[in-house]
Amino acid sequence: MDALLALVDGDFRFPDGGKMSQYLEHLAIGDTIEVSGPKGKLSYMGKGEIHIKHRPRDVVPEIRKAKKIGMIAGGTGITPMLQVVRRALQDPEDKTEFYLLFANQSEGDILCREEIEAMAAAHDNVHFWYTVDRAEKNWQYSVGFVSADMMKKHLPAAASDVQIFMCGPPPMLKFAVLPALEELGFTPDMHFSF
Incomplete structure (x- = not known):
């Protein structure tokens, strides 16, 4: 493990x-x-196929398909995102596009930065963008909380073949991410919160 x-x-x-x-x-x-675990409700099956069990007793999962998956992570919320991307990259025939928007307090707080940047450098279907609350001098990414404008620039637009995954501090999801997704036209069947 x-x-x-x-x-x-x-x-x-x-x-x-x-x-x-x-x-x-x-x-x-x-x-x-x-x-113990993982005991997640979402399983990435490969090639854009996503299985979601909304309740632990669900036997048959909801099946979603995506050509593009946007990911919004805050801090340690990066962990389920990395699991999905790693799974996809194990299959050279999986052409699903991944777009990560990763929020942290400072540049030094970015977990797995080397791995994220290496995956993007090695695979044309992996893209990332960072935002931090407190930027160092010469910071080349965004500063501030995740916003609709930031999501519009760095994640795929709402469409039937797009899914958005999110994981992070509950206030970030409740007060920033979910309202921004709604503003950008994403319906509940287009996003999932870990």
Whole structure:
């Protein structure tokens, strides 16, 4: 199993760091932890086919097809996006286009940046754009919260063969992403929140 860990140093909101970071920091080499999952409701089957189980007891998934998949991630919300893109890139015949809009507080907070940029450099069907709250000098991407304008520039337009996946802090999704998707003409059957 692959795991993505981000140890969070203290800041004004969490002076001692996050709870999980504090726990992991005190583990000794050789200690083990028990994890479960993934137990996701969405499965990327390949070649643009997406299966979604809306409730755990659903036996038959809703099946969606997409030629283009837009992805909006905030912080550690990048993890399910990477899983989908990695799955697609395992099949050279999967020509689905992926567009990632990745929001973070600062450039240093961008998880898996080298992998994201390497995937885009090696595959014409993978595209990415970053936005941060606090930019360093010479930052070449966006600054600020995810907006409808940013989505219009860096994600595919609403269409029957387009799906948008999103994962990030609930306030980001509720107050920024979902209203922007609606403004841009995306209907609920065109997007999925992890």
